[in-house]
Amino acid sequence: MKVVSLLTDFGDFYPGVMKGVILSLAPEARIVDITHSVEPQNILQGAFLLYHSFRYFRNAVHVAVVDPGVGSERRALVIEGKNHFFVGPDNGILYPSAVEDGIKAAYSIKEEISELVGELSSTFHGRDIFAPAAAMVVRGDYTYFEEINKEELEKLELFDCSIQGNKVRCRVVYVDRFGNVVTNLREVKGKGFYFRGVEFPFVKTYSDVDVGKPLSLIGSFGTLELSVREGSAAEMLGIKRGGGWIELEVL
Structure with a gap:
């Protein structure tokens, strides 16, 4: 299995x-949902969440589809790593995780794979391309895959921060x-x-500050989080979406 x-x-459906x-x-496949709540078209967020989840599986096939280029000339990929397979569009979403796992080979998925589904839409390659590709990986059937140069994969850098003096430029990813x-x-x-006018002391746990007070800490992703104990830092700061750049002043 x-x-x-x-x-x-x-989302749903x-x-x-x-x-x-x-x-x-x-x-024989066993399917696990990581999330279907990635912000629409937010490739960076999808890549970040995949990167921080795939390692908790063993020898799995990971299908990640955040695909604003669906129906265009962008390639559909299967990447074979040392321990995992990654299936999705060639827009960078798979790249950080595949590199972390160690890329052995990369394949372009032929559109003919949609014959297994019975149709090929221009808007739902999750159904018509990536789902059957995942099934073929489970079966060990590479009929619809064509090996490509792994150096030509679309790259994405997850941790592209910069520090100058007491200024830190980083991204809100989630x-x-x-x-x-x-x-x-x-x-x-x-x-x-x-x-944004708020001081976030750096602490180890939420309980290090009083209820309703802001704080910063290293969260379960291993990165900096701005938080409010039993409250919402996003609401306090007016941040509704991940992906944008922010500049922090170091205290």
């Missing part, structure tokens, strides 16, 4: 159809349901940060 994980920005395709072609503002900053110095 092979585990297939799914990560998309599809569409992932269920993908599961139907996978299970009809590879009934706002979780608690309102924690997750950044891509891994190197933290100083006693805290100042941003």
